[in-house]
Amino acid sequence: MPRHLNIHLLHIGLLLxxxxxxxxxxxxxxxxxxxxxxxxxxxxxxxxxxxxxxxYRGTYDSWGYxxxxxxxxxxxxxxxPLWTFSTGMTEAHQAPPVVNEGHMFITTPHNHVLALDARxxxxxxxxxxxxxxxxxxxxxxNRGVALHGDKVxxxxxxxxxxxxxxxxxxxxxxxxxxxxxxxxxMTLAPLAAEGLILVGVSGGEFGVRGFIQAFEAATxxxxxxxxxxxxPGEPGHDxxxxxxxxxxxxxxxxxxxxxxxxxxTYWGTGNAGPWIGAARPGDNLYSTSVLALDIHTGKxxxxxxxxxxxxxxxxxxxxxxxxEQQRAGRTLKTLVHAGRxxxxxxxxxxxxxxxxxxxRPYVKQNVYSAIDPATGxxxxxxxxxxxxxxxxxxxxxxxxxxxxxPVAYSPQxxxxxxxANENLCGAVxxxxxxxxxxxxYMGVKVEDIEVMPTPEAKDHIGExxxxxxxxxxxxxxxxxxxxxxxPVLATAGGLVFSGGTHDRQFRAFDASSGxxxxxxxxxxxxxxxxxxYQVDGRQYIAVQSGWGVDAERKQQVLNQQLGTKVQVPQGxxxxxxxxxx
Amino acid sequence: MSAGDETSGFRAARRRWLEGTVACAGLxxxxxxxxxxxxxxxxxxxxxxxxxxxxxxNGGRDITTRDLVPGGEPLLAYPRDPASGVLRARSRLNQxxxxxxxxxxxxxxxxxxxxxxxxxxxxVCTHAACGVSSWKAxxxxxxxxxxGSEFDPSAHGVVTAGPAPRPLPILPLxxxxxxxxxxxxxxxxxxxxKP
Numbered sequence: 075m076p077r078h079l080n081i082h083l084l085h086i087g088l089l090l091x092x093x094x095x096x097x098x099x100x101x102x103x104x105x106x107x108x109x110x111x112x113x114x115x116x117x118x119x120x121x122x123x124x125x126x127x128x129x130y131r132g133t134y135d136s137w138g139y140x141x142x143x144x145x146x147x148x149x150x151x152x153x154x155p156l157w158t159f160s161t162g163m164t165e166a167h168q169a170p171p172v173v174n175e176g177h178m179f180i181t182t183p184h185n186h187v188l189a190l191d192a193r194x195x196x197x198x199x200x201x202x203x204x205x206x207x208x209x210x211x212x213x214x215x216n217r218g219v220a221l222h223g224d225k226v227x228x229x230x231x232x233x234x235x236x237x238x239x240x241x242x243x244x245x246x247x248x249x250x251x252x253x254x255x256x257x258x259x260m261t262l263a264p265l266a267a268e269g270l271i272l273v274g275v276s277g278g279e280f281g282v283r284g285f286i287q288a289f290e291a292a293t294x295x296x297x298x299x300x301x302x303x304x305x306p307g308e309p310g311h312d313x314x315x316x317x318x319x320x321x322x323x324x325x326x327x328x329x330x331x332x333x334x335x336x337x338x339t340y341w342g343t344g345n346a347g348p349w350i351g352a353a354r355p356g357d358n359l360y361s362t363s364v365l366a367l368d369i370h371t372g373k374x375x376x377x378x379x380x381x382x383x384x385x386x387x388x389x390x391x392x393x394x395x396x397x398e399q400q401r402a403g404r405t406l407k408t409l410v411h412a413g414r415x416x417x418x419x420x421x422x423x424x425x426x427x428x429x430x431x432x433x434r435p436y437v438k439q440n441v442y443s444a445i446d447p448a449t450g451x452x453x454x455x456x457x458x459x460x461x462x463x464x465x466x467x468x469x470x471x472x473x474x475x476x477x478x479x480p481v482a483y484s485p486q487x488x489x490x491x492x493x494a495n496e497n498l499c500g501a502v503x504x505x506x507x508x509x510x511x512x513x514x515y516m517g518v519k520v521e522d523i524e525v526m527p528t529p530e531a532k533d534h535i536g537e538x539x540x541x542x543x544x545x546x547x548x549x550x551x552x553x554x555x556x557x558x559x560x561p562v563l564a565t566a567g568g569l570v571f572s573g574g575t576h577d578r579q580f581r582a583f584d585a586s587s588g589x590x591x592x593x594x595x596x597x598x599x600x601x602x603x604x605x606x607y608q609v610d611g612r613q614y615i616a617v618q619s620g621w622g623v624d625a626e627r628k629q630q631v632l633n634q635q636l637g638t639k640v641q642v643p644q645g646x647x648x649x650x651x652x653x654x655x
Numbered sequence: 656m657s658a659g660d661e662t663s664g665f666r667a668a669r670r671r672w673l674e675g676t677v678a679c680a681g682l683x684x685x686x687x688x689x690x691x692x693x694x695x696x697x698x699x700x701x702x703x704x705x706x707x708x709x710x711x712x713n714g715g716r717d718i719t720t721r722d723l724v725p726g727g728e729p730l731l732a733y734p735r736d737p738a739s740g741v742l743r744a745r746s747r748l749n750q751x752x753x754x755x756x757x758x759x760x761x762x763x764x765x766x767x768x769x770x771x772x773x774x775x776x777x778x779v780c781t782h783a784a785c786g787v788s789s790w791k792a793x794x795x796x797x798x799x800x801x802x803g804s805e806f807d808p809s810a811h812g813v814v815t816a817g818p819a820p821r822p823l824p825i826l827p828l829x830x831x832x833x834x835x836x837x838x839x840x841x842x843x844x845x846x847x848x849k850p
Contacts, residue, residue, distance in 0.1 A: 207846060208747035210784040212801045255747070510711070512747065513786045517813070520789055520800040627802055 091609035112175045115220040116268055120334040125608035127173045130218050132479060132605065134332040136393035138482035139564045144613040145653060150582045150592045154614065154652045157195035161188065161646035167620025168478075168561075169218035169263065170603035171648060177240065180618060181216040181263075182646055189243060192616075195607050195650065199243030205232055209254055210512075212279060215623050217329070218263035218603070220271060222291040229260035229273045237271075237290055245623040249294035251275065257282050257512045263329045267339065268369050270297055274326025278344045278389070281321035281515030284331070286341055286365075288372060293546045298372035302326055302343045302360050310359035318354040321509060323347030324361035326392040328478055333407075336425065337369045340396065340409060344389035348517035350504030351383035352462050358383055362390045364411065364421070366428060378421050378428040380413055380449075381452050384524030385460040385504070386441065387472040388414040393409045395490065396423070399543055401431070410543065412481050412492045414435060414474030418449070418541060434546065436539060437475035437496045438528075441468050462504045462517075471500035473628060477559070479574065480603065484564035486487050487585050487619055489540040489549060491562045491570050497531040498557075500524055520648045525631045535632075536575055538562070540588060550588035556640075557632065559625040563604035563615070571615060573600020576642050580604075580617060580649065596649055599642045601625050612652055620646030695736060696745035700826060704734035704837040706753060706775065707742060715742060719755060719833040723773055728790045729754035729797065729808075731778060734837055750778030750786055750843045751826055752797060753835065754767075756809050764811040768825045768842070773835070775826040777845045778809075778814050780804055782819040784846040797823065 080527055114128060124126045124141040131138045146154060162165065165183035171192075174180045178192040185203035190196065211233050220227040220560040225246055226238045238245060251273060252258035257280025265272040270288040278284070284302035289295060303322035304310040323346045330341035346354060346361035359377070362384045366376040380390045395410040399420075408431065416439035420431040430450030441459070442452040460466040475494050482491045501524040505515030509529040527535065536558030540550045560574020564585060573580040573596070580600045582592040602618030619644040629640055707717045709731055710834040718732055733744040743749045754764075758772040768774060776797065778787050785801035796805040796815060804817030812823035824843035829836045 208779070208784065210786070210801070211745065211847075212783060212785060255745075282786075413845055510709070510786075514788060514800045516800065518796060520803050521791060600793075631815075 077448055090298060092420040094194055094633050097129050097629065100495040101641045111177060111224055113223050114174055114266070116339040119222070119266060126133075126175065127170065127605040127607050129172065129266065129330075130170060130329040130603070134267070134334060135396040135397060135481065136331040137485070137564070138562055138603075139482055139484055141566045142308055142606050142607075142608055142613045143566040143567065145569065145606070145615060147569060147584050147591060149653055150567070150569055152653055153582065153592050153594070154592065155649055155652060156614070156652045157650050159188070159190060159195045159197070159619070159648040161186065161648065163620070163646050164622065164644040165620070166215040166622030167602050167616060167618035167646035168215050168626065170605045171616040171618070172219050172221060173605065173607040173616075174221055178616070179219045179221070179226050180648055181218050181228060181624065182620075183214040183216060185216055186217060187226060187228055187238060187243065189226075189240070191502060192607060192614065192650075195648070201228070201238055201243045202237070203228070203230055203260065205230070206254065211259070213261055213276065213623050215261050217261055219262035222266035222271065227252055227264045227266065227271050229264050230264055231259050231261070233258045233275065235258055235264065235271060235273055235294065237294060239284060247294040249289055249296070251287060254454040257515070260327075262278070262327055265332070266291060266341065267332045268337070270369065272330065272339065272342060274328075274330070276325050276327040278323040278325040278327070278347050279516050280512060281347060281512055282325060282511050283320055283322055284325040284343060286326050286367065286592055300367055300374060301373040302365065304359060313359045315355055317474070321347060321515060322354070322361065324358070324363075325392065327389070329393055331394050331396050332369065333396055333423070334425075337373060338423075339369050339395045340365045341365050341367065342391040342394060342411070344391050344455070345384040345387050348507035349385065349386040349387060349502070350460050350462055350517055352504065353507060353517055354383070357381060361576070362388060364390065364394050364409065364428060366423070376424070376426055376428045378450065380411070380417075380419060380428065381415055385502075385561065386415070386468060388474050390414055392478055394480060397483060397543065404433070409485070410490060410624045412476050412490070414477060415439065415441070416470045416475035417442070418490075418492070420543075421450075432546065436492055436541070436548070437470050437494055460502045460504055465522070467499060467526070469499035469528075470495065471498040472502070472523065473525070473624065477624060479559055479561040479601070482562035482564040482570065484570070484585050486566055486568065487540070488542060488544050489585065490543055491564060491572075492539040492541065493537055493558045493560045493562055493572060494499070494537040495540050495557050496537050497528045497533070497535050499526045499528060501526065525628070525635065527635050532637070538570070538572055538583065538588070540585070552583060552588050552590070557625075557628055558597070559601045561601070561603040563606060565606055571617070573602075573604070573617065573619065575599070576640050578619070578642065580619065594649070594651070597643065597647045598645055599625060614649040616648065618646055618648050620644065681817045694745060695739060696743050698743055699746070699840070700734035700743065700749060700751070700837045701736065702837055702839060704735065704743070705737050705831075706732040706751060706835040706837070707735040709733055709744060711744065717834050720830075721738055721833070723753065723755040725755045725757060725772065726795070727755065728792070732775070737805060747784070747786070748777075748779055752776045752778040756795075760809045762810045765809055768811070768827055770828050770830055770835070773828065774808055774826050775835070776791045776806070776808060776823040777826065777841055780819055781821040781823065781847060782817070787823065
């Protein structure tokens with residue numbers, strides 16, 4: 075449809091008073107021709123076709139693994155860009171391109187959703203949320219959509235859940251999840267399961283009380299809400315002194331995983347607030363934990379707290395990876411988590427428990443003096459526990475061994491791929507925290523937060539590590555001079571894809587050996603989640619390049635510390651790669 | 656909207672979108688016109704408003720000249736409508752930082768807006784709209800704790816560190832007895848310019 079005609083129709087629609095005003099700007103050819111949109115059912119979400127990437131990590135078990143193998147170790151060197159699309163936005167483009175039968179959906183900072191033709195990059199529609207003028211955005215990013223039925227779901231920076239018509243981008247319903255004026259916001263991709271849309275909230279630095287909430291996919295009606303900080307009378311409430319639970323943090327700001335057989339959904343939680351544990355003595359359940367929730371009721375069926383009374387800002391929110399492993403001759407249903415605390419955790423998923431199996435450091439960590447072999451509870455080196463009014467050093471830094479970027483697991487190799495940061499320590503000095511609704515509630519001044527490269531950082535900081543989960547051993551490591559913020563994709567082509575470095579590269583590695591097989595310089599730093607999909611028999615690799623938020627902030631800190639002048643250009647671009655015809 | 660850093664393609668797309676939005680705004684105005692009057696507690700500072708403490712500090716009373724210490728930490732203030740008594744504290748954009756500097760330390764623009772060295776800045780960071788709630792005494796900088804932007808109050812709020820793209824806007828002041836009165840609108844857009 076010619077553009078002027080499109081505008082013309084919009085105006086006629088306004089005259090008739092029948093057009094929804096929200097962002098109806100850019101409908102183009104595909105929709106006008108009535109291209110059908112295949113519904114996303116619960117059954118499809120539980121067993122997605124190999125050719126599609128229907129959710130944040132591709133599958134409910136959060137493997138970040140594509141069974142497609144047309145692009146493989148033998149031909150990946152020929153991989154080339156097939157199309158790109160500039161989003162027109164700055165800041166961190168972290169969302170995966172989510173693909174349903176050739177319909178691609180991406181999100182950008184400031185809550186735009188773009189629907190693109192996955193073969194050509196043609197724009198079908200663009201939704202732009204009108205965010206409130208007084209909205210603060212500590213993390214101007216968004217991590218993608220969820221799909222269910224004929225709708226596309228977006229969790230917004232002003233704490234709404236929005237359902238869009240997948241074919242047109244028009245708002246079907248929107249539901250307020252919380253009041254942004256109280257410090258709540260959302261950056262995660264929602265999780266669609268069993269007719270529900272699940273979200274978790276951000277705001278741990280702003281005195282929120284974290285929660286995970288489910289809404290009916292069709293209507294937006296609230297179904298259940300589970301606080302990550304227990305209230306009076308609930309188990310775990312006594313791990314909080316006084317009224318500290320009311321502003322206890324423990325936000326769930328990254329998408330959880332789901333086991334459709336057991337009907338349990340697994341969510342990681344962030345640190346407790348304010349930052350310094352001495353301000354809230356106790357374990358502070360369920361901060362820095364993983365929760366197993368009944369998908370239908372939200373009831374907490376099991377939990378495991380990775381570390382208690384956090385003072386290091388080690389959120390443990392990254393999507394827990396659900397695997398079945400052979401251990402000592404028996405099959406274990408496990409949950410694997412590469413923690414921000416620098417440990418690789420393995421838990422056993424039992425019907426009513428998350429049992430500790432083992433934990434081992436994957437970067438240098440000097441805080442834990444021991445880990446209880448029965449419970450997994452760490453003991454701390456007292457000198458490494460931040461205190462009020464005293465500067466304390468610890469390793470790894472507040473950004474941890476790994477922050478939010480997701481790991482990937484390949485069933486082909488049995489390896490877990492961790493985008494890690496080594497050779498960085500930190501220091502913090504705590505102070506009093508004064509609560510004002512919607513304002514920062516950390517109890518730590520920004521100038522009292524330090525990140526300190528160790529002497530080895532001159533050699534490298536970023537790593538991509540491969541761990542053999544059967545043996546519990548690290549099998550290869552690729553090192554980068556840059557820090558690494560690259561989410562990981564593994565494929566059946568024997569490949570691992572990741573970016574994340576400040577040199578703007580997007581790379582493919584041999585999943586077995588770690589050998590670099592291909593790389594492509596992009597417009598910006600690649601902090602987006604890479605995916606693979608197939609349309610008309612052709613396999614594609616897709617990722618957003620668009621540096622910002624914590625990667626940018628950390629770069630500025632490292633420039634000061636290392637005397638470097640690295641500047642990573644901003645601006646989001648969707649890159650789609652394939653083999654030549 | 657600043658279009659200086661946009662590609663022509665995006666500008667065109669934005670223009671198309673704006674055309675739709677402008678058309679929509681017409682409908683919005685209609686609905687607003689038939690609705691309730693705007694909430695005075697969310698209105699921006701109005702000329703003649705008195706600067707007052709937030710409700711949880713000093714009982715929310717009006718700030719006086721005696722509250723300001725030369726070279727001291729900034730005070731968080733909100734505008735209060737003297738006629739109705741309404742404190743305009745229901746918009747984050749109305750956070751005001753009031754502080755007193757040595758008049759000799761001020762640059763030309765700051766001097767123009769200062770009353771005996773007293774200046775009022777927007778307390779909302781121009782980067783991501785976080786509250787500029789920290790004060791670095793050793794360098795006399797207003798600091799945003801979200802992303803570390805720093806502003807020099809003596810140099811009319813210019814950015815001296817961090818990602819903020821613009822100075823903190825200044826709120827022109829007048830004195831009425833021992834109180835500070837809003838004398839005009841902020842000198843620039845408060846908070847973030849839309850991307």
